[in-house]
Amino acid sequence: MANYSTCTDNELIALWKEGNDAVFREIYLRYDKLLYLYAYKKLRNREESKDVVQDSFTWLLNHRNELHLHTSLSGYLYKTVLHQILDIFKHKGIIKKYAESGEHYIEVNSPEADYLIREKDIAALIENEIAAMPPKMREIYTLKRREFLSTKEIAGQLGLSAHTVSTQLKRAMKHLKVKLGTVVFILWILS
Structure with missing residues (x-):
């Protein structure tokens, strides 16, 4: 078997498109772990991350003749994984909307029910911690995170310096990180 590690x-793509199936192994070995780490950072779920990477390589394997790279192979693979991750997030968002509408039946022992219950608990925990912030910090934080105002806009609206607003936002984030724990805080920031 030829050694393609120096290609x-x-x-690799040129050889593979010409019909050299052995090249696919090198592509897989070169990017499998990197794509998994990328997916895991976004999804925080080992099985979903493995599935996303496998699906990406399966698509690549099954669509060799349709592959037209306008970027690098790594860029293409990362983009493929990202699209699948966004589909997962979109699906979870649909489940959340469906659950919030009240017009549904969810099997109590299903993964969706567990996910929705945990998400609701975390959301309540976050709201309690935001409510526990000092009033000015809470106001600044709310303007930034819920009304999506810039630091300058908040400063102008509240008659404060941009530096004061920035300091209050840093303190609010630190407050939440300490109170919620690092894992919940990161998951909340990513959502």
């Missing part, structure tokens, strides 16, 4: 990504 560039463009050389």
Whole structure:
């Protein structure tokens, strides 16, 4: 078996499109772990991350003749994984909307029910911690995170310096990180 580890990504793709199936193994070995880490950072779920990477490589394997790279191979693979991650987030958003509408039946022991219950509990915990902030900090934080105002806009609206607003936002984030724990805080920031 030939050694393709010294080939560039463009050389690998050219060989693979010519029908050299052994090249696919090198592509897989080169990007499998990196794509998994990328997916895991976004999803925080090992099984979903593995599935996303496998699905990406499966699509690549099954659509060799349709592959037209306008970017690097790594860029293409990362973008494929990202699209699948966004589909997962979109699906979870649909489940959340469906659950919030009240017109549904969810099997109590289903993964969706567990996810929705945990998400609701975390949301309540976050709201309690925001409510526990000092009034000015809470106001600044709310303007930034819920009304999506810039630091300058908040400063102008409240008659404060941009530096004061920035300091209050840093303190609010630190407050939430300490009170919620790092994992819940990161998950909340990503959502």
